Amino acid sequence: MNFEMTTEQLAMQKMARDYAEKEIVPIAAEYDEKEEMPVDLIRKMVAEGFSSVSVPEEYGGAGMDEVTVCLVTEELGRGCAGIATGIGANSLAMLPIQLAGTEEQKKKYLPDLCNGKLASFCLTEPNAGSDVSSISTTASKDGSDYIINGTKCFITNGTYADYYVVFAIVDPKRGARTLTPFIVEKGAKGLDASRKEKKMGIRASNTAVVVFDNVRVPGENILGNPGGGFRVAMETFDISRPMIASLAVGLSRAAYEAAVKYARERIQFGKPIIQQQAIQFMLADMAMEIEAARSLVLSTAGKIGKGVKNLSAYSAMAKGYAGDMAMRVTVDALQVLGGYGYTREYPLEKYMRDAKIMQIYEGTSQIQRLVIANNIINGRI
Ligand SMILES: Cc1cc2nc3c(=O)[nH]c(=O)nc-3n(C[C@H](O)[C@H](O)[C@H](O)COP(=O)(O)OP(=O)(O)OC[C@H]3O[C@@H](n4cnc5c(N)ncnc54)[C@H](O)[C@@H]3O)c2cc1C
Numbered sequence: 457m458n459f460e461m462t463t464e465q466l467a468m469q470k471m472a473r474d475y476a477e478k479e480i481v482p483i484a485a486e487y488d489e490k491e492e493m494p495v496d497l498i499r500k501m502v503a504e505g506f507s508s509v510s511v512p513e514e515y516g517g518a519g520m521d522e523v524t525v526c527l528v529t530e531e532l533g534r535g536c537a538g539i540a541t542g543i544g545a546n547s548l549a550m551l552p553i554q555l556a557g558t559e560e561q562k563k564k565y566l567p568d569l570c571n572g573k574l575a576s577f578c579l580t581e582p583n584a585g586s587d588v589s590s591i592s593t594t595a596s597k598d599g600s601d602y603i604i605n606g607t608k609c610f611i612t613n614g615t616y617a618d619y620y621v622v623f624a625i626v627d628p629k630r631g632a633r634t635l636t637p638f639i640v641e642k643g644a645k646g647l648d649a650s651r652k653e654k655k656m657g658i659r660a661s662n663t664a665v666v667v668f669d670n671v672r673v674p675g676e677n678i679l680g681n682p683g684g685g686f687r688v689a690m691e692t693f694d695i696s697r698p699m700i701a702s703l704a705v706g707l708s709r710a711a712y713e714a715a716v717k718y719a720r721e722r723i724q725f726g727k728p729i730i731q732q733q734a735i736q737f738m739l740a741d742m743a744m745e746i747e748a749a750r751s752l753v754l755s756t757a758g759k760i761g762k763g764v765k766n767l768s769a770y771s772a773m774a775k776g777y778a779g780d781m782a783m784r785v786t787v788d789a790l791q792v793l794g795g796y797g798y799t800r801e802y803p804l805e806k807y808m809r810d811a812k813i814m815q816i817y818e819g820t821s822q823i824q825r826l827v828i829a830n831n832i833i834n835g836r837i
Pocket residue numbers: 545576577578579580582584585586587609610611612613655658663813816817818819820821822823826
């Protein structure tokens with residue numbers, strides 16, 4: 457395993473860090489407060505390549521590896537976990553196209569999605585969250601077309617997406633074994649994504665309910681083989697979970713850095729609180745956990761695309777560990793600021809609210825443990 461970053465990786469990391477500092481940090485609190493996604497900035501960032509770092513150059517991406525994706529995502533997550541989620545959701549929705557799309561589909565959709573168009577990954581339903589096999593959205597064959605009916609919920613970028621990657625079952629009798637991903641374009645008759653969720657955190661991201669009411673799509677919009685959807689979804693998560701884990705690392709770093717700065721400046725009992733061992737130990741734990749999570753994330757990202765059989769287990773470890781770590785670190789970082797941490801004058805309360813989603817989306821912390829445990833039981837790790 458090589459832990460040395462290449463010159464290109466370090467350059468991308470610095471570029472993302474500078475960009476986040478200049479464009480994201482100054483507006484993060486405002487959009488969190490307004491509960492609004494900065495659509496123009498997200499589109500601009502997509503067009504500038506932030507969601508297509510690992511998309512092959514022939515389709516408009518930067519053609520870099522998943523380690524670079526994670527380095528970039530950490531910097532965006534440090535800027536604002538909500539805004540980084542909007543960017544990450546675009547990358548997430550592009551994965552099924554890259555994994556299962558035909559050459560024609562890749563050429564049709566990926567360049568657009570590298571160039572400022574937005575996409576949503578629509579898997580979750582009101583009665584099918586962790587349990588993907590309970591999906592009830594259907595796609596019934598009608599001539600060479602399919603008619604999609606169902607409701608997807610908690611869909612990131614849902615309101616603003618130009619393309620929706622939607623998972624539906626093509627044979628209700630055979631259920632999830634016939635799960636199939638389709639591309640649905642914005643403006644399709646019967647598609648409604650107007651209802652936004654009101655959230656605790658990552659409020660600068662858009663989360664919507666997406667309803668499909670007799671939405672007609674041509675058969676050529678199927679990604680991969682009919683019935684191959686479950687596998688496509690799971691392979692997508694193997695790649696996207698380390699990315700989300702790196703977002704959690706970035707968010708934790710922001711909280712840690714704010715706590716260190718405050719601890720140096722805040723005087724109580726005649727000296728900076730950083731001189732109190734209780735504060736030092738909290739900061740030391742934060743530094744240790746962030747570093748551990750980053751190492752796990754980057755070593756997992758390094759396995760992607762190498763044909764590693766137990767990748768699912770490592771991706772789940774990275775996501776599960778980094779998500780839980782972000783919660784612990786942001787709670788302690790807020791504690792270092794005492795009452796000020798609890799006010800909206802400082803960003804710590806936002807970091808703590810944002811951290812909670814890291815244990816929920818892309819598979820909850822419990823589901824990550826299930827994936828790891830299944831790999832243990834099957835002797836893969
Ligand atoms: C802000 C936000 C953005 C999201 N973005 C997207 C998106 O873009 N696209 C998309 O498709 N989805 C998205 N999601 C959905 C997200 O992935 C789901 O919320 C998540 O997978 C959990 O599903 P659920 O909410 O239905 O919880 P449930 O599955 O109902 O789980 C409830 C609780 O039970 C636990 N649990 C469930 N089953 C088990 C089990 N077998 N063993 C142990 N514990 C279990 C869970 O861990 C959890 O604690 C998003 C969600 C949010 C909140």
